[in-house]
Amino acid sequence: MRLALTAGCASLVVLALPVGASAADMARATGPSDTGGPRVYTTTNSPKLFFDSSRKLQFSYRVVHPRPVTAKVSVVKPGSGEVLKRWTETVRNDDVQTVSWNGMVGDKLQAERKYAFRVVARDVNGASTYSASANDTERDSFKLWHQRFPVRGKHQYGDGFGAGRGHQGTDVFANCGNRLEAARGGRVQYAGYHGDAGNYLVIDLKGSRKDFAYMHLLQRPRVQDGDRVRTGQLIGKVGETGNASGCHLHFEIWSRPGWYEGGSATDSEDDLRRWDKYS
Ligand SMILES: [Zn+2]
Missing domain, CATH: 2.60.40.2550 (Immunoglobulin-like)
Structure with missing residues (x-):
């Protein structure tokens, strides 16, 4: 909203910006x-x-x-x-x-x-x-x-799918505290803590039966089981909780019907790199 006051008289012009353009x-x-x-x-x-x-x-x-x-x-x-x-x-x-x-x-x-x-x-x-x-x-x-790259700020890729012993995701290194945003909206299937995963969450994707998992968050996820999350919404911050060395997001894509529902983790690196280019 802009205000324009004309000196010396009482006229006041208020220009309200419309909701659209x-x-x-x-x-x-x-x-x-x-x-x-x-x-x-x-x-x-x-x-x-x-x-x-x-x-x-x-x-x-x-x-x-x-x-x-x-x-x-x-x-x-x-x-x-x-x-x-x-x-x-x-x-x-x-x-x-x-x-x-x-x-x-x-x-x-x-x-x-x-x-x-x-x-x-x-x-x-x-x-x-x-x-x-x-x-x-x-x-x-x-x-x-359909997706947006989940890590904000400077980042680089670490271990990919299958690295070491059965690494099920892709590691994206960034400063601890950088914003993590939902790559795709959906519903939080699980948000909690695990000794290896650290603070983590799993989102059931909107419009798909796939799941995305985000691990090693700095703190407890910003959302809880059952919460509706939108694409690009802040879900937490990059951390190194659980079995992690160095601040990074460990990201997994689970095929339908999803994480611990009968799906399996699939290689997420090509997808992440593609989303990274246009996000
Ligand atoms: Zn990892």
Whole structure:
């Protein structure tokens, strides 16, 4: 919120920022437009969508037009134009409209790749404006990622899967106290202490029957059994509790149906290195 006081008189102007984007953040549509078609402005608040993150990916748009307008908003695969999701809205002149997408279509998490928001605004006479041209792969685009790298700050890789005697995870060394964030949201299956694992927790992944385990945390995990955790949420700090030498995260991926539920630990290093690149 910004305040502007005019000296010498009592006028007070309060500008409340809208929840979505402000009109000033938006760019004019670059797609085809009929003569006399609506003016359309759009913006997307992030180039990345981490599945199940608490931070929403939002597409905002504004239509300026003297006549009533129907807006069709969609999520598409840019290039192919394939539509995954659609919203139809009646919009009022100059209002900022916002929609968000969580990466799901029905109950199915969509593939990791680039997507884009599109809007076409059509007035009562059929005059239309498209936010982007059909071959535009950049405008209002974003990448969907299913996971996010869990260690914040500088880090390096140590022992991988199978190192030593039956090492079941990947070690990522970082300073003790660095933030550990959930690589993917879900529900805490177990949070506690074990002589080898130290402070540790296991999360049942949202939208999958796999589990992720995080070990040697500095302190007791920040979450408890049964807690709902979102992707990127702080779950603890890098430590060296239990059978650990040097501050590091020991990270395990368990195949479905999960940790001590019939699954088995699988090699997590390639995944971690991939998440590390884009996170
Ligand atoms: Zn380890």
